[in-house]
Amino acid sequence: MSNSDSPLYPIPEPMQCGRFTFTFERPLVMGILNVTPDSFSDGGLFGEPGKARQQAEMMLADGADIIDIGGESTRPGAPPVPLDEELARVIPLVKELSDAGIPVSVDTYKPEVMRHALASGADLINDIWGFRMPGAIDAVRDSQCGLCVMHMLGEPQTMQVGEPVYADVVADVRAFLDERVNTMLSAGVAKNRICVDPGFGFGKTVEHNYALLAHLPKTTPVLGDPLPILAGMSRKSMLGALINRPPRQRVAASVAAAVCAAERGAAIIRVHDVAETVDALKVWAATRDAARRA
Numbered sequence: 603m604s605n606s607d608s609p610l611y612p613i614p615e616p617m618q619c620g621r622f623t624f625t626f627e628r629p630l631v632m633g634i635l636n637v638t639p640d641s642f643s644d645g646g647l648f649g650e651p652g653k654a655r656q657q658a659e660m661m662l663a664d665g666a667d668i669i670d671i672g673g674e675s676t677r678p679g680a681p682p683v684p685l686d687e688e689l690a691r692v693i694p695l696v697k698e699l700s701d702a703g704i705p706v707s708v709d710t711y712k713p714e715v716m717r718h719a720l721a722s723g724a725d726l727i728n729d730i731w732g733f734r735m736p737g738a739i740d741a742v743r744d745s746q747c748g749l750c751v752m753h754m755l756g757e758p759q760t761m762q763v764g765e766p767v768y769a770d771v772v773a774d775v776r777a778f779l780d781e782r783v784n785t786m787l788s789a790g791v792a793k794n795r796i797c798v799d800p801g802f803g804f805g806k807t808v809e810h811n812y813a814l815l816a817h818l819p820k821t822t823p824v825l826g827d828p829l830p831i832l833a834g835m836s837r838k839s840m841l842g843a844l845i846n847r848p849p850r851q852r853v854a855a856s857v858a859a860a861v862c863a864a865e866r867g868a869a870i871i872r873v874h875d876v877a878e879t880v881d882a883l884k885v886w887a888a889t890r891d892a893a894r895r896a
Contacts, residue, residue, distance in 0.1 A: 611819060611866070611867035612827070612828070612867075613625075613626050613627060614626045614827065614828060614829065614830040614831075614867075614869050615794065615827050616794065617748055617794055617795065617796075617797060617830055617869075618746055618748060618792065618794050618795045619705050619725045619726050619747065619748030619795075620705065620724065620725025620726065620745070620746055620747045620748060621705070621725055621746075622705045622725055624705075624748070624830070624869075624870075626830060626869040628883065628887045629860075629863075629864045629868055629869060629870065629871050629883055629887075630667035630668060630869065630870045630871070631665065631666050631667050631668070631870075631871055631873060631876055631879055631880055631883065632666070632667065632668040632669075632670050632707065632832070632834075632870050632871065632872040632873065633658075633661035633664075633666035633668065633669050633670065633873065633874075633876045634670055634672070634836065634872060634873065634874050635654060635657055635658055635661070635669055635670060635671050635672070635695075636671075636672045636675070637654050637671065637672070637673055637691045637692065637695060638672060638673060638674060638675045638683075638691070654695055655695075655698065658695075658699055658702070660876075661876045662702065662704060664876040664877035664880060665876060665877065665880035666704065666876045666880075667704070667705070667870075668704065668705045668706075668707050668726065668870070669699055669702075669704060669705070669706055669707065670707040670708075670709055670726075670728055670872060671692055671695055671696060671699070671706065671707065671708050671709065672692075672708075672709035672710075673687075673688040673689075673691035673692035673709075673710065673715070674688050674709075674710065675758075676709075676730050676758045676804075680758050685712060685714055685715065688710065688712065688715055689714070689715060689718055692708060692710070692715065692719065693718050693719065693722050696708060696719050696722040696723055696724050697722045697723060699723075700722065700723025700724070701723075705725040705726055705748075706723060706724050706725050706726070707724065707725065707726035707727070707728050707748075707750075708724045708726070708727055708728065709728045709729075709730070710727065710728075710729065711729050711730055711731040711735055711738065712735065713735060713736075713737035713738045713740070713741040714741075716729075716738065716741040716742055717741045720741075720742070720745050720747055724747065725747055725748060726747055726748035726749070726750065727742055727747055727748070727749055727750070728750040728752070728799075728832075729749070729750065729751065729752060730752045730754050730758075730801070730804060731752075731754065732751045732752055732753065732754070732778070732779075732782040733749065733751060733782065733785075733786060734782070739785070739786060739789045739791065742791070743789055743790055743791055746795070747795065748795055748796075748797065749786070749791065749795050749796050749797070750796075750797050750798070750799055750832050750870075751779060751782050751783060751786070751796060751797070751798050751799065752798070752799035752800075752801045752804065752832075753775045753778050753779055753798075753799065753800055753801035753804065754801050754804040754805055755768075755801075755804065755805025755806070756805045758804075765807065766805045766806055766807055766810065768810065771806065771810040771813050771814060772813055772814060772817045772820050772821060773820075775800045775801070775814060775821050776820060776821050776822070776823065779798045779800075779821065779822070779823055780823040783796055783798065783823050783825070783829065784823075787825075793825060793826075793829075796829055797829055797830040797831065797832050797869065797870060798821070798822050798823065798829050798830070798831055798832070799831070799832040799833070799834060800814045800818070800821040800831070800833070802814060802815070802833065802834060802835045802838060802840060803835075803838045803839060803840060806840075808839075808840050808843045808844075811835075811838075811840040812840065815833075815835070815859070815862055815863065815866070816866075817866075818831060818833065818863060818866035818867060818868060819831075819866055819867045828867075830869035830870065831863075831867060831868050831869055831870070832868070832869065832870040832871075832872060833859075833860075833863035833868040833870070833871050833872065834871075834872035834873075835856065835859040835860070835863070836852075836856045836859075836860075836872060836873040836874045836875065837849040837850070837852045837853075837856050837874055837875075838852075841855040841856060841859060842855075853875045853878055856873060856874070856875060856878075856879070857875065857878050857879055857882045860873060860879045860882060860883065861882055861883070861886050864883055864886050864887075865886070871883070
């Protein structure tokens, strides 16, 4: 077993994330806060500002390390949201949560939303398009925010239409992320601001998703040291395909996926169910630490 495949995986180097510096002695838990009417699992639940604040407060109390705000659903087949509407959903909440003492992430691919979010206090930009939109790198280059570069085959409207095809899904995802990260480095973005996401469910079959999970350490570009990996599988169809339950009944499967990702070196785990994931990862981390002491 190679070191990268071992449960005693190397801890990634610290990551600059706006006002915060992430260290990864344990995986960080990113709580999902969708302020959308149509997200696949929680659409319509937190669109009202009061409900969004309550959900953020609950996730903080449950042990979330990061809050990730999304104003546009990226579920398969989701229609795009006009810029003004996304800004109206996201920016007031970013301003409110930026004083909560926790890193605030914004899930967007639009450069204008990135600019407004950073001006309002966001610490991390989480981009499903991997900063490929014209102007996206320019929007974030001169800040100190963290940047999550994700792999997606196709686009949300079409990515699960037909059968996604790869020569080798693990190698192909890594090659894509390697190209995007090197483009960002060449543009002047510091390496210590970047993490990567293999994009579970974004243009992948169930088999592709589990191949990526099984070989998660091999998806990150190695630039001296491997970059931190963000894993987001919470309540997704890759879990539903195995357990035949609707999204809100996939909590146990989501926690199992989170532990599998932690075991394979994930630095950040993006979830809907914060308390359950935090508890499970505490048990996992205690076991890992005992193994390291042996």
